[in-house]
Amino acid sequence: MSAANSSTQWCGQSVERVEDAALLTGRGRFIDDLATKPGTLHAAILRSPHGHARLAAIRTDAARALPGIAAVLTGDDIRKLSASLVVGVKAPVECWPIATDRVRYVGEPVAVVVATSRYIAEDALDLIEVDYDTLPAIVDPVAALNPTQPVLHDGLKSNLASERTFRYGEPEEAFTEAAHRIAVTIRYPRNSCTPMETYGLVAEYDPGEDAYDVLANFMGPFSLHAVMARALKVPGNRFRLRTPPDSGGSFGVKQGVFPYIVLMGVAARVTGQPVKWIEDRLEHLAASVSATNRVTTLKAAVDSDGRVRALDWDQLEDVGAHIRAPEPATLYRMHGNLTGAYDIRHVSVRNRVVLTNKTPTGLNRGFGGPQVYYALERLMQRIAVELKLDPVEVIRRNLIPSGAFPYRTATGALLDSGDYVKAFGLALQDGGFAELRQRQATARAEGRLYGIGLTAAVEPSVSNMGYITTVLTPDERRKAGPKNGAQATATISLDPLGGVTVHVSSVPQGQGHRTVLAQIVADDLGLKPSDIRVVTDFDSARDAWSIASGNYSSRFAAAVGGAAKLASGKIKAKLARTAAAQLNVAADDIEFAGGKVRARGNPDNALPFSRLAATSHWSPGLVPEENQALRETAFWSPTQLTAPTEGDEINSSLCHGFIFDFCGVEIDRVTGAARIDKYVTMHDCGTILHPGMVAGQVTGGFAHAVGAALYEEYAYGDDGSFLTGTFADYLVPTTMEVPAPVILHYETPSPFTPLGAKGVGEGNCMSTPVCLANAVADALGLDAIDLPLTPAKLAAHIHGAESTPPQQERPALAAGKGRALHGAGEAHVNASADAVWRMLLDPNTLATIIPGAHGVEKLSDTHFRADVTLGVGPVTGRYKADIRLSDLDAPRAVTLTGIVTGALGDARGAGRITLTPDEAGTRVAYDYDAAIGGKVASIGGRLLDGAAKVVIRQFFAALVRHTGGAPAKRGLFARLFGRDT
């Protein structure tokens, strides 16, 4: 009765996508493309410019008074109408979608303006005044554990939010007995997959039923539906969540729209009108979600032949400012897979979760995999180097042997299928590994820097909803009740003309779910994909769904595709029985093929599918109740996804693909730029349903990984300022940076999924960053290397020692100190040191020489306040300056400490000014350190140094002018600072 014996099998073919015609002609239906109700208001969000500060006061009167403003909401307003988001660890902390007492990361919402247009809402943001008492920011996760550091959350004793240790097998013995102990320490940086479409939503509130209705480009997991409903203080059935038909990419990131759903739900309730919010790119980069940064020390007990007996993991996970659901899931998603593709029976683990002043983390393609494999596969390379073994052999000797599947890992994963040794061998052979080695030898003989990297990895898919409970102790889990499984759902309905419609709760963001589901159901029902209509826009009030619904953990092909097959099978069985009665054959002898339902072996004894499918609409009286076929829903949760055991073993995912990658990378000796010469990636993702889409997932994941490895980082300054707030500083690779990888496949169908398929979309995000890093380490002979592999970082290993600066060319300003600004300079003025001294201490003089000062208020002899307009070129803004003088040594030296705050950012710095009499007056020298934060730091980091220089020069130029020195005219700076020409 299967379609296999019909001539056409749609699954396995790269059919054209049903999604594409609309998307190619501008008829997509993304959230911001859809019509809204008349009267819909638009929201904009005021965000923290500080990494860490206490909210002293928020003044919103001026903003409220602006025509077109419906509401201005602060943390207090949100608290009144909602509850904190539930936190996933046992710790007395709250997590609000807006700052309530403190801001804890740059970009944290501080106020929401709701207005008749986005333009006007942003006008009102400019009118909100916030007083921040800044606090020391904690950026480094290791430093955050230091007891002397401030604690970010009042409910916690330290910034350590969770700590667990695990032990599997006999790791201590293995470490004692093994011939070698080899370790790596890595610091995995922050990055994000930054979908091209940002977050967006329209929220409505119905006071009559106390119910929320939100349309958002959310992607799941729908476990967060419960978190949102609880935060909005309504039962789940009064929180209707819908998604638009199209979503512009997610890669996990759109999970993070959920706090905004709560925030805008409250805004809609307060204003009594629908509220629409479309995140802009600056908001997205600063404050959507980031992948976690992690500090890992991984040790191995190794035999002399490179065989790894035991691993000892120490992972310090930085989730940013809040433990926002579903974190700390990133840390536990890979728990069953901590031994990678290797047969290692003894493992110890220490997992710690730490809070810092950075954006809260969340789902991101690869989710925990990049961090784990970066440590594990760097370690495998180090083992080869330290034991002087071929890295190919080290991997081969440790791979899980052929024939061992299903294989239970030490930490509890059940690896469903595979032949890693075979796929590995095929990759080396078909990918041309021997040629690559020759290429490297040739390059090295020519003096070029050329390295080869290798990576083996297991790619988990279809997450166990219970894995996150591994963060709890067995005792805590017993109290909370076991969590497990992963319900997938699919519904098939038949319309009165016999058409087939499939509804799923998979919430795609471009993965082509509608096409593949049509293929799967067409195969099952003997139809063409064009006969099947698939609906993927989600509605929590109407669709069959569960907490596991959504588009994450690469669950579509394995779980949702499988559920669709099961739903189709249910309806098909009923139709077959009806057909059997009409065709006078046994139900087992009915087959579905070519749009007909027919007797096997007698194709003329047939009914058109559409006629049979319409029967229960038109003639239900002719159909026994058990055969009524209108709509069937399948729920499927694989039995293998059990809760964590008493021994903390967890089968964290249902399916496990295998990946083996190798690559050749050349480093430019001058620029340090890494060029990917060749990249080969072998995948076993089980049964391939659509080769074109699988290729798309691999090349797409590869591009993300190239970005993570070479270009992208969410960078923070030591003061918590966010430094990569635009696409000019957060460097997403373009077509010039991403080569085409060679893709190879080896298929071992999963025995645990209805279609044999496994996930494939995340693997290269896990394998490729470390594969490239291994190649770079090989090229440069490095023991340790962290991402991103920037040209300047690599060049530091190539350029060697630098010359000393020639005396006459010594720069006016010393070399930079990290991301703080440091400068020095001098000017000559035609006045005595005493006269200059008096000027510096006189508010009237200061008012004329501080650039753009609108009057200076003297609070004491050494404390001044001023309103200043500062600008560099066209970029001007009004600031409040607070200036103190200290360490006075009249008339020789004084230290000037200033804090300048304004809409464009804030600066704090200190400078020492020294006055030395010379033949014609006084030489005024200065030396300053400054740090700039806020908006300009996020979006103009490249220009800050020069900008600070301009402003400081303006000050001294004015001082010179004031003392009757050289008049300020064209070329003044050139003469004053002769070295700068």
Add this chain to the structure above:
Amino acid sequence: MPRLTAGERHTVRFTLNGRAVEAQAEPRMLLTDFLRHELGATGTHVGCEHGVCGACTVEIDGVPARSCLTLAVQTDGASIRTVEGLAPEPGRLSVLQEAFRRHHALQCGFCTAGILMSLDNYLRRQPNPSEHELREFLGGHICRCTGYVPIVAAAMDAARRLRESPSDV
């Protein structure tokens, strides 16, 4: 339109995909917002609003341009083409659009409109690009889904087909 006052809405008229259109805009309104929310041409998407990602690329007076880096009032009297104007007729795709579908050169489709508008213009001016030239030109766009491989393949394929049958669109 000698001087348009801030805060007031002014009529902006131009040709959109061959049709005369008009709507109201404040001087500060971006062309992206004007196309999408005043004229209802939502096929042009907004990815970054600072000119880097290329999603909003349209053709203004015959050249590809970022509509987020353009004020609506600047385009008064201009001729603008958007993705809605690419297909030769409803229900039929252009050679370039067809190539994109055939090569799976789009996934979420959010950046696609901008890439199509760039390429449509480029292939008319440069019908026989090398892969390197094409990649350099496409360097002005960010796609987060595809890894670019199928986009380059589709563009090269479309270029070849257009060379072989120049009368096709």
Add this chain to the structure above:
Amino acid sequence: MKPARFDYIRAADLAEAHDALAEYGNDARVIAGGQTLMPMLSMRLVRPKVVVDIMHLPALRGIEAGGNGIRIGAGVRQAELLAWPGLAEHLPLLNAALPWVGHAQTRSRGTVCGSAAHADPSAEIPLCLLALGATIELSSRRGRRRVPAADFFTGMMTTARAENELIEAVHIPGKQAGSGCAFKEFGRRHGDFAIVACAAIVTAASVRLAVGGVADKPVLRDFAIDDGKPLDEALDAFAWALDARDDLHATGRYRRELVRQMGRDTIEEARRCHA
């Protein structure tokens, strides 16, 4: 991310543009291609009272080659200059550098003079204008003046343009017979702002190197040919003098090394081209 409010003036002639600048001074911003101004408006880094559109002034649209060099009007887009048939012959340095300016999709709107007006220290066009000894033609209601590029670029995004002045054109001397030139740039990605950009012009009697992306404006140095000092030493001194800083994308040390090595490569390429 939407601009604050401003008036918009579409200048019909030069006098209108001059009047607006005279009236509003620093509260007016000229928009030509808008490729740099627009993001600054949308991020509200720049909040002018009035935006003056000069792209409808026919007087500003031309590229003219004459005895004294090439005049490029303020309305000339980068793509137009790149497509100008005389470019390779008269302005080979710009011919090499223009493809590095942004992307095709921004060069199509961005103007040559707009890039000069913005004076980004990493931008290619100011670097070339400096290297080539160009002059910037400024005009206002009060008159007209020409400022050498070396005096025009005064620092980070700051120029010698007075706030009532409009850049009307840049004048670039045509290629000197027997000279060779070369341009090299390194950025993180293709189309990014330069971490270091080098422009070299070599004649029988002189070697000139201009460097962008390192100091707070493009900086030029002429190297004596016969002072007996090896070029590498002179480049080392130049690299140190540029006061390179650390930023997100590169260290000062890295920039200095690129000035030494890429600077030398650029000069050598210019020499080959000269030979």
